[in-house]
Amino acid sequence: MKVEVQDSLVTAPESPDSFIKGLQGQTIASVKRRGKYLLLELDSQDTLVIHLRMTGRLTQTRLPLAGDDMKHLRFIIGFSENRGLAFHDTRRFGKAFILSREVSGEYWKKLGPEPLGNSFNARHLKVVVGNRKGPIKSLLLNQSQIAGIGNIYADESLFQAGIHPLRPAGDLADEEINQLSRAIKETLKRAIKLEGSSIDSYRDSLGERGRFQETFRVHRRQGEPCPSCKSTIKKIRVGGRGTYFCPKCQRKP
């Protein structure tokens, strides 16, 4: 495949040159995911790793791109004369890099378990909350403890579990931990079934919007009635992130 990098920030701190060199002439052998990272495994045994962050978009596209399709383009991979994969990213937070086979095993140890995997359950969550004093929501967003839960899914999971986002993690009762681990799995499964959340920029690889945002119960719904008890949904800030909850269904810390 043939690669062009339009914005060196996407490969930083590595140079576009080394990025291109790692991809030049390679074939994608398989596609995987770990947490919020996309893993495109190459014939060389190295992996092209992509993180979309807030506004990144990865799209199958016809080549060459022109006009509006060039706006916010950060890099492009050509598979043939007229087919390729384009990475667009308005806010330029997205990252792409080549991870060598030798260090990949070590690299992924920095992430906690997959919430939909067998190793994540109430028992693991109980270990993770330990005696932590920080808010449970911040813990859910901590990728080194659980990999892949984002702001939307933290809010929606805590609502389903009936837990206030500011509750000190270590204060949760066993039954609450059970509820929360189940709520996380169910929330993620529902979101995947609806192909993700397109609040603004998210699109799948064919440019299609997800529909999970249509089913948000609290996220971005401040001032609206709680779908369960009709209380007014509140918005607060937790760990610098906008946080939405029902003050009646999710009791105070």
Next chain:
DNA sequence: CGTTAGCCCTGCTGGC
């Protein structure tokens, strides 16, 4: 070690 504030970016929205 755990926790938090500030920062990285660009574009949109809501209040004025």
Next chain:
DNA sequence: TGCCAGCAGGGCTAAC
């Protein structure tokens, strides 16, 4: 087709 402070699907770093 005003202006602009504040906010946004995330995560790193420094500082306590």
